[in-house]
Amino acid sequence: MRVILVILLFLVFAYSLGLVLANNTEVAVNLIFSQAPAMNLGLLLIICLVLGVIIGMLLALLLFRVLQNKWEISRLNKENRALQDQLKQANIAIDRQANAPTINEVAGLSPHVEAPSRVEKY
Incomplete structure (x- = not known):
């Protein structure tokens, strides 16, 4: 794995x-509110490429986190509905x-009349 990483x-x-x-x-770079010094075009391309990859990865992670939260909310709502159904049935x-x-x-006895009890005398 390390060999592949080193080769890459x-x-x-x-x-x-x-x-x-x-x-x-050499290319002059105009950043709307400021002016960067002239730099090599190849270096500017590499910087832009690296920044694009980093920003893309961060946005992908953020999007994944949002989707993961939506999936979790959906799962919890489904579990909540199932528990509510169980509560209704209970x-x-x-x-x-x-x-x-x-x-x-069922025996036809009045609920106020108690069954006779045996009292033993000693």
């Missing part, structure tokens, strides 16, 4: 050096159980 860095350096040597004319089951007839009602 060497190729980028060689390309940059070739770009600077092939475009060796409430329905509790209501059914609370309204179910008791043993006394």
